[in-house]
Amino acid sequence: MEETIVKEIQRLKKEMYKRKEEISDIKKLVNKEIDQEFYSNLSELSEKELETYIEECLSSINRNIDPKPEKKSITSHRKILGTPIVLIKRVLLKIIGFYIDLILDKQTQFNQQSVALYQALLLRLRQNKERIKQIEEKVSDCEENLDIIMDKLKDLHLSLEQLKNKIANHNPTVED
Amino acid sequence: MSIQDNERFLNIIKNLKLSPRNTISEFSEEINNISLEHGIQAAYNYLLRAEVILNIRKPLLAIYDHAFQFIGGAQKYGLTLTSVLQNQFDITIISNKEVSHRDFFSWYNLDLSKCKIKVIKLPYFEERNTPHLDPAFISKEVENPFHLISKESGNYDIFVNNSMNEMVYPLSNISILVCHFPERRPKSYFYADQYTYVVYNSRYTAEWIKKKWKLSPHQHIYPPVDMETDNSKFLKKKNILSVARFEVEGTKRQQEMIEAFLNLNQKYPEIAKGWKFILVGGSNQKNPYLSKLKDTINKNPNKNIELKINIPNKELKSLYQESTLFWHLCGLTHDDPAEIEHFGMTIVEAMQNKMVPIVYDGGGPREIVDNGVNGFRVQSKAELIKCSIRLIRDQKLIQKLSEDAQKKAQTFSRIKFEERVNSFFNKLLKTYNPL
Secondary structure: OOHHHHHHHHHHHHHHHHHHHHOOOHHHHHOOOOOOOOOOOHHHOOHHHHHHHHHHHHHHHHHOOOOOOOOOOOOOOOOOOHHHHHHHHHHHHHHHHHHHHHHHHHHHHHHHHHHHHHHHHHHHHHHHHHHHHHHHHHHHHHHHHHHHHHHHHHHHHHHHHHHHHHHHHHOOOOOO | OOHHHHHHHHHHHHHHHHOHHHHHHHHHHHHHHHHHHHOHHHHHHHHHHHHHHOOOOOOEEEEEOOOOOOOOHHHHHHHHHHHHHOOOOEEEEEEOOOOOHHHHHHHHOOOOOOOEEEEOOOHHHHHOOOOOOOHHHOOOOOOOOOHHHHHHHOOOOEEEEOOOOOOOOOOOOEEEEEEOOOOOOOOOOOOHHHOOEEEEOOHHHHHHHHHHHOOOOOEEOOOOOOOOOOHHHOOOOOEEEEEOOOOOOOOOOHHHHHHHHHHHHHHOHHHHOOOEEEEEEOOOOOOHHHHHHHHHHHOOOOOOEEEEEOOOHHHHHHHHHHOOEEEEOOOOOOOOHHHOOOOOHHHHHHHHOOOEEEEEOOOOHHHHOOEOOOEEEEOOHHHHHHHHHHHHOOHHHHHHHHHHHHHHHHHHOHHHHHHHHHHHHHHHHHHHOOO
8 A cells, every 4th residue: 555645544543533532522522412311111111120210219209308499698799789789688588488488398298298108108019029929939839749749649640550450460350 | 424425435445546646635635524524533433444445454443341350251252252353353352450361361261362451440430449340320410431431442443342331332433232131221321222233142132122222133143152071981970050150139049949959859859869969150258148058058968969169160161071960040030131041151061061951941041942852941940840850760861852952052152153253243344344
């Protein structure tokens, strides 16, 4: 391959590599969005995946149990009017805040009771699951034992038939 | 690249070969246009491909696995693939933790000295001092730590992601995701659909790739299994063998198999007389499941059950040579498809050594064992006991099934794996370099 081509490719590669290394964001490297939203179809989830999904939802609900916003400091960028503005803002917020808190406190109570209910229902569900699992194991053991008994019965039946035939061969005049 | 872009690119390369002096400026201009329209990475990929088509160098291939520092079936798969290709490609093995050629040779008997090893540590996991790099801990709230590997992938012609990790965005011209099983559903940082090819290890895995990821995978390559030994010198003993990791969650169902063997002894003492059950597997030191198994065995000391943990390969080979029946119940009573055996390499290892397999009827083992032809597939402990009794009572049946098992095991040999890998990569190279 001609040396000029090789040299030109090497030069371009070096230049592109240097530019590539300066970019850490993958999106900028490929000039497009690379992430997308995915939504789970709950009916497709296995038991284990559902359990994980329930845990994640409960954690998320727990984190957002209190709807009250975080308190922010009240400021004003104005030099002269700033102080009276801040004072008025504080008084207004105190008055309005009192009524909003009344509503939000009730909401927080409702949220806490709802979460407690979800957790109780989940606990009951898990206990029932455990009971069903124990019953299934007992049924499986019974089926196993039944299989073994049937097998032994078959063996016994076979032995009996063999014995009958033996007797019949020795004493052909003996009736069954 | 679109079909039109691909044709235009190939025409420029053809002209570059024929009259380089006249086309070189057109080539440079094309590179700059590509970088403006499709980004720097696209332009760089263009240059990489040009080098291969113009025979300036061998194609560069990188293979990545976030668990290369551990011994595992998936890692053996990826590294065996690497050893098959190391003459054709200039290969770099990318790991997140320190690992060496000596490790690969001692664990898998693979000489990968022709390959480079590049260790790219991920600060997110290094700061947390975690030996296991688990993508399950990464959510949208955290910056994707695997993007360091995504960036590195853009330096090669072909990037092979051998990890169970869909969080690496492939930037290379050709990208291959080797899926051993789709464990996670598409969530944050899911890029499996961005790979050029998805390779799968079993039809069971392919079925779940379609269900969980809504993707149609492209290429089926069974894992390589090479546990063949010379069986002619060994007399088979009255051994039932199980080979599986002692997972903490008990997913390999060793407890159930021990219960089945105890039942066999209790209900059919005259048939079970002289038979031994040996359970072999790997385990960490503190393993509550393993302790539970030991307790069960200690409560029944005369029942001929033995545990062998973390034994060397030589000892394992001897056990395969001497044992007659192979039990494998992974998947029993599971409803999570990830906990059912995705393939079952140890089943094939047993069959290669003329053992008769009795396996759970689900997952990958369905593709290995044909019921009644080269083994049995069962759905309960009761069926496991029944099939074992049938075999123990009938030496001729054991003889016949074990011979057929050995024949079937050839489908999954190392030689067949090499054929399939070479065929796939040759086709791939032809599309990459059609001139």
